[in-house]
Structures are given as C-alpha cells and as structure tokens.
Amino acid sequence: MTDDNRNDRPPRFTRRGVLGTGAAMSAGAGLLALSGLPAQARAGDIPDAWDEEFDVVVIGSGFAGLSAAYEAQKAGSSVTVLEKMPSLGGNSAISGGVWSVGGTPLQEAQGIEDSPERLLEDMLAAGLDMNHVELARKVAFESLDSLMWSIEEIGVEYTETLTQLGGHAVARAYGTVDGTGAGITRPLAQRLRENDVEPRTRVALQRLLRGADGRIMGVTVRDGVPFPDDGSGEMRHIKARKAVVLATGGFGNDAVFRMLQDPRLDDDLDSTNQPGSTAEALREALSIGCTPIQLSWIQLGPWASPDERGFGLGPFFGQGIAAQHGIWVDTRTGERFVNEQADRKVRSDMILRVGNETIAIADAQGPERRGRDPETMQELLDRDVVRRFDTLAELAEAYGMSPDTLEETVGDWNAAVAAGEDPLFGRPLLRDQVVMDTAPWYAMRLTPKIHHTMGGVAINSEARALDVSTGEVIPGLYCAGEITGGVHGAVRLGGCAYGDAIVFGRIAGRNAAAEDSWS
C-alpha cells in the first residue's frame, strides 16, 4: 500500500476526542465553558394534533435507516420508515456491494492477517487524521459483529471473494452476491415487512419538530410527493414518542449546497449518487440546532467515465480491472501519472490536475482475471464506455498518443511486474500480478465524480445528535450514515460507508427504542 498519507508512527488511538458519549463538548478538560442557556427550540411549529404516532420515526431507507428501523422494531418499538424517493434503498441500494471489515472468517480461511485495529489504522491514515477517532473506532471495531448479523439475522449473501480496495492494507472487502448494496437493503426491508413495518415511499421530511424544552417531538412531512419535490402532497404531523432517527444520506447531488462548501464542485460535475442525494434534510437538521462538521470534505470517485451518467458501469472496468490488472495513463504524455492503487483523493486530485485527459487501460487478461463478469464487460463495450482495440498502437492512436510512447509505458510496467516493484509510484503489486501482453486491448476515459460527502451533522458515539449551542445531545434525535460527519475525516476508504451506516444505524435504532416516551 503506497498511500502518501501513510507514515510509520502508530495511529493516534489515544487522542482525546470531543465526541464522547456524554456531554463531551461542555466545560471540562480546561476548555471554555459554554453559555449553558437552554438548547434551541422551535415550539411554534408543534401541532395541536398529530396525524399519526410511533415510538420511533426513521427518515431515510438506506443502510442506516433500515438497520435502525430493524433494531428498534426488534426491541419492541413501533416504527415507521419514511423515504422521499419513489423506491427504497437510497444510495445504499445502488452502491457497489462491498463492505470492508477487519478480522473476518473469510480472511482467516484465506490466511489473510487482519484486525479491527488495522482497519482503523487505514481509516485514520486515509482520513489525514481528521477523523473523529471515537467514531471511526466504533465503525472499525463493530463492523464484524454487524457483518455477521447481516448474514445470520438478515440473510444477506456474500461471495467467497475478498477484494483489496485502494488505501486498505489487505484484502478485506466482502462483496454481496448480487454485486450491489441492494443485496443488503432488500433483505433488510423484507425482514421489516415480515414484522409488519412497511417502509413508505414519496414521504418527504419538512420539519423536525423541536419542543420548547429542546426535545425532538416528531416530524412534519408531505406524503405523496414526487421527486423533484413540487410542493404537492399531503402535509402530515407524525409524533415520535421516543425518537426520530435521521438517516437521509449525503448531499453529493445537491450542487447548491456542495458549492457552498467547495465552490469547485459546480453542476458541470456529475455525481455517482442517486438523484435524491440532496441537502434538504441536512439543512433542516442544521436549522434546528444540529452541529455542522467537516462539510467541505467532499469525496470524488476517480474511477468513473465521462461517457455515461452517474456511477454507471465504468468503475467495473476503471477500478475493478484496470486499476488492478492494468494501468492509468495521461493521454497528453502517454505515461502513467499516479499509483493506480492510491486512495481516491490522491487519484482524483491528480486527474483534476492532469485535466481529465486520462484513460484506464487493460489487455485481454484484465476481464478474464479481474471482475469476471462477461455481461457487464459486454455492456460497457456496447455503450462505448469501454473501447476494444486489436493492437496497443491502435489504442494509442485513438486517444492521440504516440504508439511508441505507450508501448514503452506498458513495457516499463511489465518490467515492474517482472521485477516485483513499481519504481515510478510504488504501487503495491497483487500476489497474482501478471504482465500485459495479450490482445485485444481495452481503454476507458476517466473522470472524477462526486461520490461521498464526509461531513454532516456531529454525533457522539451513541449516534446522538449534538446541539450547536450547548454541545449537549439533542434529546430524541439520532443520526446515522452519510448525513453525519467525522468517521472518515478527509477521505473515506472504499467499503467503509457500509460499516458507518450499518453500525451507527443499529446503534441509533437500539438507543431510540430504549428512550422514554415523552407522552
């Protein structure tokens, strides 16, 4: 692993954090006392009568929301799940189906030494030490339990293959059998239905209702609203006797909000996210006094194609095949320009610097040895996202490169493979890395797309939202998943959003169910 963020010192596991389980941001430890005035409230919005009521109201139906609903229901609470989009699952359902966990049974069976500590170490190194360690630790150390839960209790099926994603020291990513996150969201929703919790779609959050005492009392929604929201639908007030769990995801597809935090990311840039990855719920959470955290850390995925919309199929080739078996090339020079196994930020920043004139290359062995899915490969070729060439020279000419230069680049790479060391960028070689010498050749244009928003609202390690005025928890409000910030710091590693959303979703659901009812 050659992440240039890495260094040799031990991870700062012992660093004192500000997001402990208690009132971590209030006075103490020599820090300044806050005013101590009561928390933010907006009592004027509280309705005289409620249209519905539940113990726990979950907003969002991705990993975090469904996991929270499952645990809350299992603990005996009445639960509803509200999803603004026409279908369930959010970004989780369309994500790549890989979950990075340290110290798993598959690793043990395959002789791969790993542990939660090593996973945490990788997360902090990639995160440039901007992670909130107490949150990252929770994800690293509790993912194994949640992975086993997903298999044994939810019935998720994973393949026997472990993947080593960029920035991870070892192969540690489980992959769902169906190849996407829907392999988890579908059985989760099914388990909920079996317990008479039918998640509802086209229900959009309007207001988090915070009472005069600072407690979250419920939500106002519009029921039956299309996306994009046209202001239609029926306004309903839903009481949450115990708690609201906010699990509405990130804001990668909200050009206005992301430009506030990083003006470079204008609406010319595409996103891998589903269209509903917008910031309304985050804005609402901030407006009732949630604490904003690290909002300007926004992750781009470097392995996408400008020749299709969204996440698409491009990463199957760009990352799954070419970054492992092949190479990435700057078409202006005909040369490699980055460690193809570096983390997403390093690679995205390099592509932006090079100026988007980059391609991913593999020979015929790529699709055979990696990403063994001929149908997807054919689909990529049919869509002209990946192009096939009989010779490397033809490939070079198609992208305006000198054939000689590209031959030399591939030759240098093959020499590196033979020597067992990449002298240019220190890219770690696979155990079964082979040279590229077999026609036909494949190439795909690369572009970074907005992929994940690391920032969000601050929670403590019990998934409780923290008030921006006082630093104390906001009674009755839990948050989990991409709407929260701090787990990943500056860079989220591949497969780590699953643990983030599922571990904290389950914590939120269990804790929500354990709250006292306010009425």
Next chain:
Amino acid sequence: MTDDNRNDRPPRFTRRGVLGTGAAMSAGAGLLALSGLPAQARAGDIPDAWDEEFDVVVIGSGFAGLSAAYEAQKAGSSVTVLEKMPSLGGNSAISGGVWSVGGTPLQEAQGIEDSPERLLEDMLAAGLDMNHVELARKVAFESLDSLMWSIEEIGVEYTETLTQLGGHAVARAYGTVDGTGAGITRPLAQRLRENDVEPRTRVALQRLLRGADGRIMGVTVRDGVPFPDDGSGEMRHIKARKAVVLATGGFGNDAVFRMLQDPRLDDDLDSTNQPGSTAEALREALSIGCTPIQLSWIQLGPWASPDERGFGLGPFFGQGIAAQHGIWVDTRTGERFVNEQADRKVRSDMILRVGNETIAIADAQGPERRGRDPETMQELLDRDVVRRFDTLAELAEAYGMSPDTLEETVGDWNAAVAAGEDPLFGRPLLRDQVVMDTAPWYAMRLTPKIHHTMGGVAINSEARALDVSTGEVIPGLYCAGEITGGVHGAVRLGGCAYGDAIVFGRIAGRNAAAEDSWS
C-alpha cells in the same frame, strides 16, 4: 515565495457562484428548489420589554465591527458597539498591521505594477479555488477605496514601505506606523467617540433574537461579564430597530469547536489569537439558522514556538531567519523534512505529521544576514525560545540527535547551496543564499499555532447572512470579518484579512443603516 498551490491557468473569475446579492441559493439555474417554508424563528426568546434600543447593534470591536459602526453612524443611524473582552479591538488590534491591496498610490510611486485583478488572482490560487469568487472579488476590488478611506477619513498612518508577503505576486502590503492593527482600531474607535458612540466592553452576546417572521429583532447580552465568562453580569435585552451586525471574529482559540472541524487541533496546540477568539457567537448564529460554510479550513502558522504563548517572537527566528537562511529538522531523524519555503498549510501539515519534534536551525550568519534586529534576537535568547550552542554537535545532543547525522544533514544542505539546487525538497534558493558553517549555532523548537479560521457563516456580497433552510437572506442580520467564510477558500494570504473585515464591515454598516425599522 514558492507556493505550490499556484498554477498557470487564469483565475476562474467567470465561475458562477452561489452567493450572489439576491436569493442566490433558491431555485433557478437548473438547481433544485428548496422547500420554501418560512425561515427559522425562535419567537419564544423575544422579550416583552426592551432595556435599550438602537437602530444598529454591532457585536464585536475589531476592524469589521468598528468599520460597520462608523458607516452606520455616518449614515444617520443610532449605533452601539458591544465587545465581550475588557478592551477593544479583538484580534485586529494585535495583528501585524499589514494590509494587502492591489493598485495603490505607493505601488505607483515605487513603480510596482499591480491591480485588484492580480490580487484576486493570488487569493484564488492560494485558496485552492475554494474561495467564493464573488466575495473574494469584493475584497480585492474594494480594498483600495477602504485603504484611502482609512487614511483620509479615519486618519490611519502608514509607512512608506510596501511588503511582499508569502503567496503575493508583488509587494503590496501597507504597514501601519505603529506596526500593529491597533494603528487602525484606535483611530476608528476615536472617530466613533467623537460622534458620541462609546464602544462598550465586557458585554457578551447571549442570544440573537429572531422573530416569528424570521427577522432579527435584537440581542440579549450580559453586561459586566469577565472573560472567561463566569455567567455573571446583568442580562439585558437590546432592540435593534434596523439590524444587528455580527462581527465577532474567528474561533482560533476555541479548542472544542475547532476540534469538531479538525480533530488534530486539540488544546495542546496554541493559537496566535487573543483569548477571546472563541465560537460562542458563531454557535449562536448557527443555532438561529445561519448557514455554515467551510468550517474545517483552519489556518496554522508553522513558524511558531511552543516555548512561549501566542504569536510571540518565535516567528522572527523560525520564519524570518531559519526558513530563509537555515533549515528545519526532524529531531527524531536528524534530517530535514519539508521545503522550508512551502506555504503555511504544507509546512504545518508536515510538522503535525512528524509529531511536533521539529526544530529550526541557523548558524551565526542567520541573525546577521536575515531579520537584522539584535534586540529581538537577544529577547528570544533571554526567554530561552531560541537557544545558542558553540558547536553543531552540542546542538544535536541538546535535542537528542546524533551529532554525525546532523552534521551530515547540514553538509547535504551546504552541498545543495553550492550546487544551486535542493535535491530533497526543491526549495528555491535565495539570490544571496550562503552555506551554514559559522559558530555559534541557534535552534528553536517549532510548533504550528492556529492562526485564522477561514470558514464561518455564509454571507452574500452585501454582507447579508443567509438562512440555512431557505438560502434566502435573514432579514436584519449582517455579518462581516472572520466570523464569515468563503473569501479566502483553503488558505488566507497575509494581509488579506484587513480588506475582508474592513470592506465587508463598511458594507454591513451602510446596508444596516439603510434598512427599514421594524418598529
């Protein structure tokens, strides 16, 4: 100056921004519509009776607050200025007294070609293009008018010397005669007093009072409170008939709030700021619905000493002497670890990664050739911030390094100087760079100190605060200076906080005075 953030392409002046003068974040330009529900309000806090009333209530007495108060008073409004600390001026008063302006009379007299465009270009390059261009442009293009105003109308005195600060293409920084920002805050306060506005100290903001219609109606303060705030003082409600101007500065000295945004910056790290640079007012602004922006971009000064408090005198040696004539060394390895001329962010990040075990070194020629101020050098030695050694070996041993290794490091550096090229870090050599070979030797421990918080609340180019729920302006609320975000992007250049605070402070004051009274 070798700012590795620079590049050759033209600045993106034409980029479409999200912070225009109108309701820039609402629907339009193909962007998603927001909910359109009424803005956040907290009507429950509005008192039945007010203790005092003014047209314009200004919170904070640094550049931004005093400039706003001056303009509002000049426009005929009744004004009060409320400062929580025992003395006026905030960080502005203790800052270095330099103001970077493009296209000034002094530049013309000295034959230095410059313009607001060039200043803006430098600001955007340093800011990694994360600046909100419409705000940065305002500062770049209106600083000259405000500089002239400070001379002609306020009576500020500047020297005839222009300084070229790091990251600026030319010498463009005016310096106050008395060498600090108090050269501006003192005459500003004096002009206010002459107009019967006596700024009040020890008055701490408790609440921004936002009415049921979303308008800011006034503030609740505690009058007669010490710092740190012990909860004492008299609670008073002050009506702002026209507007409140929030100009309370940054949060560089607030370890809890800055750790939320960047957990590396714990309270072991010192700040160059005055003790009152804390986040209470920012928290309050966020809690009533202001929009957070780029809060995790926090600037560290890499050239400071852990052996004195605050900015201190250390930068005189660490930056002025050792970064130019000498070298910086990791005491665990005895080797250099960074380009000593890189920008603040690069060097601070490297010191944090190395783990604070770094020192700045120079030989006897350092104080002779650079920073020719024997009194300051003697003061540093008297305070044991800089230590003197008869031999390099003694210096090495004092910091736990192998003398041989350090000799080799200095030898390598001297070879680089002789060769005219630094093979290790590509540090650009001075025109009069000389080898280090003359006893005695000097060393100072290095630590980054928190210097400026680039993020804050979002304003539009009329200094109006923007509501996080709707993206619309918050009626009756203006913000200016370091409490706002977006002008500087990722990195603030030296001397650019003056224009930020004074230009937007004056805009805020004029606009506040032009508001209709709500009662």
